[in-house]
Every structure is written in C-alpha cells, then in structure tokens.
Amino acid sequence: MNKELMEALDILEKEKEISKETLFEAIENSLMTACKNHFGKADNIKVEIDRDTCDFLCYAEKEVVESVDDVEDECLQITLEDAQKLSKKAKLGDMLHVEIKSKEFGRIATQNAKNVILQKIREEERSVIYNQYFEKEKDVVTGIVQRYVGRNISINLGKTDAILNESEQVKGESFKPTERIKVYILEVKNTPKGPRILVSRTHPELVKRLFETEVTEIKDGTVEIMSIAREAGSRTKMAVRSNNPNVDAVGACVGLNGARVNSIVDELRGEKIDIINWDDNPGNLIQNALSPAKIVAVFADPDEKTAKVVVPDYQLSLAIGKEGQNARLAARLTGYKIDIKSETQAKDAPGFRYEDYVYDEEDYDDEEYVEDYDEAYEGEEVAETEAEE
Numbered sequence: 001m002n003k004e005l006m007e008a009l010d011i012l013e014k015e016k017e018i019s020k021e022t023l024f025e026a027i028e029n030s031l032m033t034a035c036k037n038h039f040g041k042a043d044n045i046k047v048e049i050d051r052d053t054c055d056f057l058c059y060a061e062k063e064v065v066e067s068v069d070d071v072e073d074e075c076l077q078i079t080l081e082d083a084q085k086l087s088k089k090a091k092l093g094d095m096l097h098v099e100i101k102s103k104e105f106g107r108i109a110t111q112n113a114k115n116v117i118l119q120k121i122r123e124e125e126r127s128v129i130y131n132q133y134f135e136k137e138k139d140v141v142t143g144i145v146q147r148y149v150g151r152n153i154s155i156n157l158g159k160t161d162a163i164l165n166e167s168e169q170v171k172g173e174s175f176k177p178t179e180r181i182k183v184y185i186l187e188v189k190n191t192p193k194g195p196r197i198l199v200s201r202t203h204p205e206l207v208k209r210l211f212e213t214e215v216t217e218i219k220d221g222t223v224e225i226m227s228i229a230r231e232a233g234s235r236t237k238m239a240v241r242s243n244n245p246n247v248d249a250v251g252a253c254v255g256l257n258g259a260r261v262n263s264i265v266d267e268l269r270g271e272k273i274d275i276i277n278w279d280d281n282p283g284n285l286i287q288n289a290l291s292p293a294k295i296v297a298v299f300a301d302p303d304e305k306t307a308k309v310v311v312p313d314y315q316l317s318l319a320i321g322k323e324g325q326n327a328r329l330a331a332r333l334t335g336y337k338i339d340i341k342s343e344t345q346a347k348d349a350p351g352f353r354y355e356d357y358v359y360d361e362e363d364y365d366d367e368e369y370v371e372d373y374d375e376a377y378e379g380e381e382v383a384e385t386e387a388e389e
Helices: 003-015 019-039 080-086 107-136 204-214 247-255 257-265 282-289 313-320 324-332 343-348 364-376
Strands: 045-049 054-063 077-079 095-099 138-150 152-156 161-164 178-192 194-200 223-231 235-242 272-277 297-301 306-311 335-343
Touching: 003 019, 003 107, 003 223, 019 045, 019 054, 019 107, 054 080, 077 080, 080 095, 107 178, 107 194, 138 161, 138 204, 161 178, 161 343, 178 204, 204 223, 204 235, 204 257, 223 247, 223 324, 235 247, 235 282, 235 324, 247 257, 247 272, 257 272, 272 282, 282 297, 306 313, 306 343, 313 324, 324 335, 335 343, 343 364
Parallel strands: 054 077, 161 194, 235 272, 306 335
Antiparallel strands: 045 054, 054 095, 138 152, 138 178, 152 161, 178 194, 223 235, 297 306
C-alpha cells in the first residue's frame, strides 16, 4: 500500500504539478476529518505521515484518570487500568497516545476523507494553472480553436480554455475548430470555478509581441519598438529605433526578402504593416509616420501636440489614406493632432508663410514623387478624398 501510495503521489506531482508536501497535508487533513466524523470531535487527535516511507500514524492524546467514574469524556480521557494495558509506564495525569485504526472508520467517514483529498487536489490544480497563466499575462501564446460559444470563441491553451470575446476578434476573421492561432492574453482572473482567461486578436501589443518573437534584435534590445498604432485587420504602423549604429532598425524587422515581416503578416491574415524609423525630432517623426506619402513641409508644436503638414497636390489622397486611415494611424503613432493640406490649400490659407515650415527645394522632385506614388499604390484602389472630408 505504501509503495502504491508513493507512486500515485509521484504521478500526481508530475502530471498536475502539485507538490508532494501539499498532497501529504491533504491526506493528513482527510484523516483528521474522518476522525471528527467518527468520534464527533478531533481536538486531541494528531496525524503523522512519514514523507519517505508513507507510513502514517493516527492517534488521540488522552489524559490518564484513576477509574471509570472519573472519565468525563471517553474521547479525551482513559482509565489507568486501560492505559497500563497500552503502556506499563502509564501514570495518573499522563497524556497517553492512543492509536486510532483508520480501518475502523465507517463508510461515511471514509467517503468524506476521500472528498477532502479530491477537493484539495482540484484547488491546487486550479492554483497552479492560474499562477502559470498569470505569469503570461500581457504575452502571446498559441491556442487551438475549440468551438464558438455564441459569438465568442473558446480557445484551448493546453491546460485550460480561454475566451476570445467578439469585441476582441478581428472583423472578417473566421476560424475552424482545431485551427492553431496566436492570441494576446489580456487578463487572467481567479474565480471559484477556476482561472478565467481573456484573450485578444485586436490588441496592438499582439503585433509588438510577435515582432519580439520573430526578430532577434528586438528580443536582445538592439532594436527597440518605440510606438505602435493599429487598426486590426487592416493596417499597423510601427516606429522602431536602433541602439546600435551598425544595425538598421527597419531592415532588421523586415528581414531578408521580407521574411520576418511576412511571417507576421501571414499570422495576422494579410494585415498590412508599415515599419518606420523613430526620430526624436517631432517634424521628422511625423514625416516618417505619413509614409508612403512625401511631405513638402512640417510645422510641429510640441507644447500643443499639434502639427501642420503640407504635401504636393497629387499626394494629398495618399497622405490622408483610404477613409483617412493613413493620417489617423500617423496621429496615433506620434501622439500629435495632424492637419494635412495640399500646397494649393496651404498657400490660400490665411497667415500661411513658407518660412514657418521645414522645406528644402532640392528635396522636392516631381518625377520622384510620381514614381513613389505609383509604386505605393500599384494595383490598389486609391481613395480620391478631399481634404475637408
């Protein structure tokens, strides 16, 4: 029995990651519960288990009294005559350890003891899972799609299931059961029914964590992600900076022939990702953030967090982007409220002065802009949006 018990404890420790000491304590508590059910009280009962051999001893501490007439409670006292049968050295007033045979416990007491052990194992299992996933909060994990629960999706993470709420799903994405997907752990809650894990596919940090996994330079700190703005399922803009002058931050994220960024785009089901260089100068940062559009002039106010941007007339649609997306993401990325105007609109605006703007005639080449515009939107519908819209 002892050998089988030890093997069972070893298996539980390995499979459920519950410490053996916790299991021994559960067995001790179960025996105490059985004694209480059997005798009505367990105040004077002690249980000892040898951690190496699994031998256990269950005994009651009883006070030795002279005769039966002096016994007020059989659970707490024993006569001198009975005490000397157990130990010849017993004397009046001694506290004698009287062994209790667990085999004598009734069926109900045994069942209760079993339930105590099972309950403790379940509690510890939940605690282990909670601690394991609480450490992974704000991180990316791979899960297997289980089933749709209403409009939410149940995702199996290995030892437990997570919930992907409708609000955290990318519009247009649909999954089949057994499909493997990467999700961002938003929150881990401890509930009476076990840990409740909420995950997301729309959070900007999902893209950030995917790059940290894919790009070695980001993981070791050579390249740093400074800011990220995302419209899930459509486009993400990310600003990166290199802490090593010999390492190109954008090149490291893109990878050879786009291998690194393409693997992340595939995971995000074709979501476009713009990677730009971070610049401490707000004007340069805003210019980078509005790529692929070319900028004629930028005036940024760091105090008000506003910026005025002038672009060539034919670049206005590109700068604003489809349904204003490019400008919106650039504003989120930089933290500036950006006002984009074409050259014609800017010249007609009251109080406009070119000297207020960063402008270099040599950098402005019509042919180069047209070529970049065509490359950026080749094969893609261009939204002919007026600046006011």
